[in-house]
Amino acid sequence: MTRAFLALVARDLRLAARVGGSGALGLVFFLMIVTIVPFALGPDLNLLARIGPAVLWLSAVLATLIGLDRLFQADEEDGSLDLLRQSPLPLELVVLAKAVAHWLTTGLPLALASPLFGLLVALTPPGMAAMVATLLVGTPALTFIGATGAALTSGIRRGGLILAILVVPLMVPTLIFGVSAANAALGGTVPFATPFLILAALSLAAAVIGTAGAAAALRWGE
Amino acid sequence: MRIAVENLACRRSGRLVFEGLSFALDEGQALVVTGRNGAGKSSLLGILAGQLRPDAGTVRADGIGERPLAEALHLVGHRDALKGALTAAENLAFARDLLGEEAATPGEALEAVGLAHAARLPVAYLSAGQRRRVALARLFVARRPLWLLDEPTAALDAAAQETLAGLMRTHLAGGGLIVAATHAALPIAGARELRIERTPHKGEGK
Numbered sequence: 001m002t003r004a005f006l007a008l009v010a011r012d013l014r015l016a017a018r019v020g021g022s023g024a025l026g027l028v029f030f031l032m033i034v035t036i037v038p039f040a041l042g043p044d045l046n047l048l049a050r051i052g053p054a055v056l057w058l059s060a061v062l063a064t065l066i067g068l069d070r071l072f073q074a075d076e077e078d079g080s081l082d083l084l085r086q087s088p089l090p091l092e093l094v095v096l097a098k099a100v101a102h103w104l105t106t107g108l109p110l111a112l113a114s115p116l117f118g119l120l121v122a123l124t125p126p127g128m129a130a131m132v133a134t135l136l137v138g139t140p141a142l143t144f145i146g147a148t149g150a151a152l153t154s155g156i157r158r159g160g161l162i163l164a165i166l167v168v169p170l171m172v173p174t175l176i177f178g179v180s181a182a183n184a185a186l187g188g189t190v191p192f193a194t195p196f197l198i199l200a201a202l203s204l205a206a207a208v209i210g211t212a213g214a215a216a217a218l219r220w221g222e
Numbered sequence: 223m224r225i226a227v228e229n230l231a232c233r234r235s236g237r238l239v240f241e242g243l244s245f246a247l248d249e250g251q252a253l254v255v256t257g258r259n260g261a262g263k264s265s266l267l268g269i270l271a272g273q274l275r276p277d278a279g280t281v282r283a284d285g286i287g288e289r290p291l292a293e294a295l296h297l298v299g300h301r302d303a304l305k306g307a308l309t310a311a312e313n314l315a316f317a318r319d320l321l322g323e324e325a326a327t328p329g330e331a332l333e334a335v336g337l338a339h340a341a342r343l344p345v346a347y348l349s350a351g352q353r354r355r356v357a358l359a360r361l362f363v364a365r366r367p368l369w370l371l372d373e374p375t376a377a378l379d380a381a382a383q384e385t386l387a388g389l390m391r392t393h394l395a396g397g398g399l400i401v402a403a404t405h406a407a408l409p410i411a412g413a414r415e416l417r418i419e420r421t422p423h424k425g426e427g428k
Binding site for chain 2: 003010015079088
């Protein structure tokens with residue numbers, strides 16, 4: 001079963017890396033939004049530094065949505081989902097494997113690239129460290145919440161917009177605590193640990209609920 | 223293993239496709255399902271594979287232990303479950319790891335369907351017939367007693383159809399079961415035929 005799980009993760013990583021995969025797409029989209037914000041706001045470095053974490057977190061939420069609609073739809077369309085159902089791997093673990101691969105190609109690169117992109121919004125080095133930490137801990141929640149939406153919309157043509165409408169409201173708590181943890185690291189009255197631990201809890205809860213929810217949605221859609 | 227289907231009915235989007243379908247299949251037996259377009263051949267295979275829920279009736283499988291029927295079968299259908307960006311060998315290696323009970327290696331399986339030379343080509347570059355042969359090669363990378371084949375000969379040339387017939391005979395001789403939905407006659411001696419007639423609706427002449 002471990003072997004089937006790892007094979008599925010490896011396949012999705014390989015597909016993301018090949019031509020037409022969504023590998024670098026999220027990262028480019030992330031860069032695009034972060035770059036465009038200073039142009040809109042003007043060269044006020046203090047203002048940029050203050051809203052920097054919020055801009056980076058918003059970009060991360062939007063970048064996660066890129067490619068999410070294809071998470072299960074691509075497998076549904078070409079019959080791969082039928083093949084996955086013939087495997088001894090339970091659907092919950094199928095969802096988990098695909099979510100892990102999605103996070104490794106979306107959330108992880110975003111977190112690792114955030115110090116570099118932080119330069120564009122005048123983040124200080126402690127702010128960059130806080131961004132890496134909060135994105136590393138918080139983006140799994142975005143992926144797992146998104147996976148449930150992707151499973152629900154896998155049978156719908158052009159389900160991308162419906163998917164966004166479904167999952168963005170559910171991502172709001174993650175966004176709130178992600179930004180407040182990053183801001184807390186930069187000073188303020190709230191200790192960093194409080195929002196950060198809630199963010200970690202959100203990711204863990206989303207991993208369980210999102211996996212079970214997406215598997216239920218796939219079963220229901222049979 | 224043995225499968226027994228009793229009084230099966232299928233309904234798709236509210237329309238009754240077929241009803242009262244019964245058959246049993248033992249080791250080494252093949253069943254050829256025929257019928258008009260839209261008669262429900264693919265739906266029958268979908269129900270056997272556990273993808274569709276029957277409207278009524280039961281599918282019973284004996285001799286496969288604890289595992290569900292879906293884990294004891296191969297389905298090669300219209301949608302070939304191949305990823306165009308991956309090579310033929312990568313697609314088969316994935317199926318082998320995913321399905322468990324490994325049999326042939328991807329290289330050997332491609333050899334069996336006469337595609338050894340295409341192992342390192344991305345599947346997107348292959349022709350329809352070659353893709354179909356890669357999908358059929360999946361039958362050999364994992365050992366599963368029941369083969370569900372939906373139009374297995376579609377897009378295959380005469381030589382490839384001959385090869386496929388030979389491979390199916392070998393599978394049956396080894397105690398396997400085959401249910402094939404097809405329009406073309408399959409060259410398998412002793413295959414039984416099940417003809418699905420479309421259930422007539424109100425206002426339609428028989």
